[in-house]
Amino acid sequence: KNEVEQSPQNLTAQEGEFITINCSYSVGISALHWLQQHPGGGIVSLFMLSSGKKKHGRLIATINIQEKHSSLHITASHPRDSAVYICAVRSPNTGNQFYFGTGTSLTVIP
Amino acid sequence: DAGVIQSPRHEVTEMGQEVTLRCKPISGHNSLFWYRQTMMRGLELLIYFNNNVPIDDSGMPEDRFSAKMPNASFSTLKIQPSEPRDSAVYFCASTKSGGRVGGEDTQYFGPGTRLTVL
Numbered sequence: 001k002n003e004v005e006q007s008p009q010n011l012t013a014q015e016g017e018f019i020t021i022n023c024s025y026s027v028g029i030s031a032l033h034w035l036q037q038h039p040g041g042g043i044v045s046l047f048m049l050s051s052g053k054k055k056h057g058r059l060i061a062t063i064n065i066q067e068k069h070s071s072l073h074i075t076a077s078h079p080r081d082s083a084v085y086i087c088a089v090r091s092p093n094t095g096n097q098f099y100f101g102t103g104t105s106l107t108v109i110p
Numbered sequence: 111d112a113g114v115i116q117s118p119r120h121e122v123t124e125m126g127q128e129v130t131l132r133c134k135p136i137s138g139h140n141s142l143f144w145y146r147q148t149m150m151r152g153l154e155l156l157i158y159f160n161n162n163v164p165i166d167d168s169g170m171p172e173d174r175f176s177a178k179m180p181n182a183s184f185s186t187l188k189i190q191p192s193e194p195r196d197s198a199v200y201f202c203a204s205t206k207s208g209g210r211v212g213g214e215d216t217q218y219f220g221p222g223t224r225l226t227v228l
Contacts, residue, residue, distance in 0.1 A: 033217070035153075043201060043219040086153060097168065098155040 003027050006087050006101035013108050019074040021104045023087030026068065027094065034061050034072050035086040037103070046072070046085075077108045114220035116202050122226045128190040131223045134183055135204030143217065144177055144187050145201040153201075159185065160207055192227045199224050 004025045013019050023032070034046040047054050047061040049070075054061050058077075063070040074081055087101040115134040123129055135142050143158040157167040159179045167177070174193070179185040189196055203217040 035219075041199060041224075042221055043203075045203075045216045045218065048216050088153070097166065100153040100155075102152050 002102070003091075003099040004087055004089055004101040006085075006104050008104060009102070010105045011107070013077050013106070015078060015108055015110050017077050017108075019077050019081075019106065019108075021072045021085050021087075021106070023070045023072070023101055024068060025070075025087075025089045025099070027089065027091040027099065029065075029068075029089040030092045031090045032063055032070050033088040033090075034070075035088060037084040037086060039083065043086075074106075079108045079110050082107050114202055114204050114218050116200075116220035116223050118223060119221060120224045120226075122228065123192055124228050125193055126191045127227075128188065129192045129196075129225060129227075131187040131200050131202075131225070133185045133187070133202030133220060135185070135202070136218055137183070139204035139206050139218070140182065141205045141207040142179060142185050143203045143205075144185070145203065146198045147201065147222075148198045156187070156200075189225075192225075194227045197225055197227050 007022045031048055031050050033048050036044045036046050046059060049061055049063050051063060051065060058075045060073040072085060084103040084105050086103045089099050091097055114136055117132045121129060141160050144156040145153055146156055147153045154169055156169045157177045158165055162179045162182055175189055177187045199222045201222045202220045205217045
């Protein structure tokens with residue numbers, strides 16, 4: 001049983017499309033992170049949120065604590081958005097452990 | 111700032127050898143995390159430090175793994191003896207913790223060390 005589930009696992013989109021990646025979790029959390037891992041392997045932290053919504057450029061992250069669900073949206077997608085997007089949660093109920101989703105592999109085609 | 115610095119970037123060693131991975135966090139950050147990433151298991155948190163003190167090492171796979179943070183600007187992850195199943199990319203990340211449980215700012219990841227144990 002995975003504490004964090006992401007969907008879809010793989011996603012291919014045309015440049016310009018609006019993209020949504022979903023993350024559901026089963027543990028109580030203090031924070032949820034969205035990470036981006038580029039094809040070269042480097043990891044960038046996109047968002048850390050515990051409630052509501054955050055926006056950075058074309059990226060928007062939302063979280064619904066009651067439903068234990070978060071979404072990452074990409075507006076006007078671009079080929080450089082092609083990466084693996086990983087959802088991670090931190091749970092105070094289990095000693096502040098981190099739980100990671102298996103990632104969503106996004107490919108944006110020009 | 112140079113960001114989180116990890117060394118070496120690549121390490122190839124033989125089974126049974128000792129391996130030491132190094133990390134220099136961003137200046138001013140007081141929390142440091144060691145992660146491991148494999149194809150089979152994805153990303154896993156191994157251990158994290160707050161103000162140089164190990165807070166949670168429950169992710170460390172076994173006694174062959176040890177981590178230290180002798181000061182605010184340096185941490186090591188050691189594997190002794192190494193085994194082929196330790197082959198993975200090891201990431202270090204740092205952040206500025208607000209001190210509250212779970213309170214933290216964005217984590218900044220190093221480029222990773224790709225370890226291959228033959």
